[in-house]
Amino acid sequence: MIQILKIQGGNRLNGTINCPSAKNAILPIIAGAVMTDGDVRIRGCSLLTDTDAMIKILRALGASAEWEEDSVIINCSGLKTDAITSDLTGKIRSSVFILGPLVAKHKRAVMSYPGGCEIGLRPIDLHLYGLRQLGVKISEQNGFIVCDGTLMRSGEVNFDFPSVGATENVMMAASLLGGQTVIRNAAREPEIVDLAQFINAMGGSVAGAGTDTIIVNGVKKLHGCDYQPLSDRIVGGTYLMACAVTGGDITVQNLKPETMRAVIEKLARCGCTVTHGKNFVRVRSSGKIKAIHKIETQPFPGFPTDLQPQIVAMLTKANGCSMMVENLFESRYKYTTQLNKMGARITVKDRVAVIKGVKTLKGAPLIAEDLRGGAALVVGALGAEGESTISGVENIDRGYYHIEKDFSALGAYINRIIL
Numbered sequence: 001m002i003q004i005l006k007i008q009g010g011n012r013l014n015g016t017i018n019c020p021s022a023k024n025a026i027l028p029i030i031a032g033a034v035m036t037d038g039d040v041r042i043r044g045c046s047l048l049t050d051t052d053a054m055i056k057i058l059r060a061l062g063a064s065a066e067w068e069e070d071s072v073i074i075n076c077s078g079l080k081t082d083a084i085t086s087d088l089t090g091k092i093r094s095s096v097f098i099l100g101p102l103v104a105k106h107k108r109a110v111m112s113y114p115g116g117c118e119i120g121l122r123p124i125d126l127h128l129y130g131l132r133q134l135g136v137k138i139s140e141q142n143g144f145i146v147c148d149g150t151l152m153r154s155g156e157v158n159f160d161f162p163s164v165g166a167t168e169n170v171m172m173a174a175s176l177l178g179g180q181t182v183i184r185n186a187a188r189e190p191e192i193v194d195l196a197q198f199i200n201a202m203g204g205s206v207a208g209a210g211t212d213t214i215i216v217n218g219v220k221k222l223h224g225c226d227y228q229p230l231s232d233r234i235v236g237g238t239y240l241m242a243c244a245v246t247g248g249d250i251t252v253q254n255l256k257p258e259t260m261r262a263v264i265e266k267l268a269r270c271g272c273t274v275t276h277g278k279n280f281v282r283v284r285s286s287g288k289i290k291a292i293h294k295i296e297t298q299p300f301p302g303f304p305t306d307l308q309p310q311i312v313a314m315l316t317k318a319n320g321c322s323m324m325v326e327n328l329f330e331s332r333y334k335y336t337t338q339l340n341k342m343g344a345r346i347t348v349k350d351r352v353a354v355i356k357g358v359k360t361l362k363g364a365p366l367i368a369e370d371l372r373g374g375a376a377l378v379v380g381a382l383g384a385e386g387e388s389t390i391s392g393v394e395n396i397d398r399g400y401y402h403i404e405k406d407f408s409a410l411g412a413y414i415n416r417i418i419l
Contacts (some may be wrong), residue, residue, distance in 0.1 A: 003393045008413035009384035013248030015410045019255040020046050022232035023399050025191045028168045029198050030054045031097035035105050036202055037077035038224025045072050046401035053092040057084055086112035096124050100173035103136055103149035110146050126166035133157040134173055154179035162187040162299050168195050175204045177218035186214045189300040190259040194230045201225040233259045237307045238375050240283045241314045244272050245383035247287020253280045262303040291320030297327050309335050309376035316344035317383055318357035326351045335373030338366045339380050360385055368392035371399045382412055
């Protein structure tokens, strides 16, 4: 079965849409459910392919996971194994989140190397470094990572780089250890704060999340909980950039502006009118985009790498020349060749992309090779003249639940075609 998106561009986006819970918050929370024998209800979950892949990993370990409307109820009291095979981990890089919870709860974890989008090397060295600092013995055997947590103990973990995933893994691994663990140069992303709140909702003790120093006081046991993760700032940002390039007026509800400051600032600089309240962001655009001299992706609170492709797609129609510097992933510009097929003028050299704005993009047959690059093609196609088709939709489905329904609700001409 082949699925494609068919988009008739040039239509202004208007209206109000609700932002879903964040994929990047849900995935570590699903993994964190391993740490308790009680029921964990996660609300506001979309059945993304990444979410489904993580749940399949838990089920393969022996957990139960049942869907009730937009909630998933997980119980890990019946885990039968601590080993995860490559047919499961190869589909999702976030499978690495299982390591911390498994060694915390069962003192052992075995998994093959994780997969996911090919946007760079994305080594898991920092994850393994953090676990080693807590006394976990790690070896590689026949292509599997084997973690022995028999001698685990609390301590200090000092990261050379504020890795989101590694910070989350160490937070979870430390939650069931006796004593206090201090994580320095910790990532500060909103999803870190959300995971800390989830752990605390289970009876854990995590303080300092959102700063560069996190303190975890281990507890003997965690209990189940009912939890709703924060909203998806990346999905919300994608909506807003599509609005900007089409000259629309949309309001994204259930989106917290404090998680979007770098994005809001860039949208204002490119000529949009941006207003926001406690739980919404509104963008109004004339469709006349101003170039932005330079944008650099950075860890939070800087501009997020996961919105780099979408804003580049928006800037293809800007008046003037913009420059993007990608500081986090070295291979995140594959999508630019697809945008250039539409008439965009993007030149890439190493980690820098120069975007010379054009007046018009033309519809074209496109291929989504990764998640966020695929979202960028949707943004570009919505702002183009004529019809575009996008194949590789399964990559977009990793982080957007029926993206065609969301944009159709805002007035776009977009359909999913099954061949």
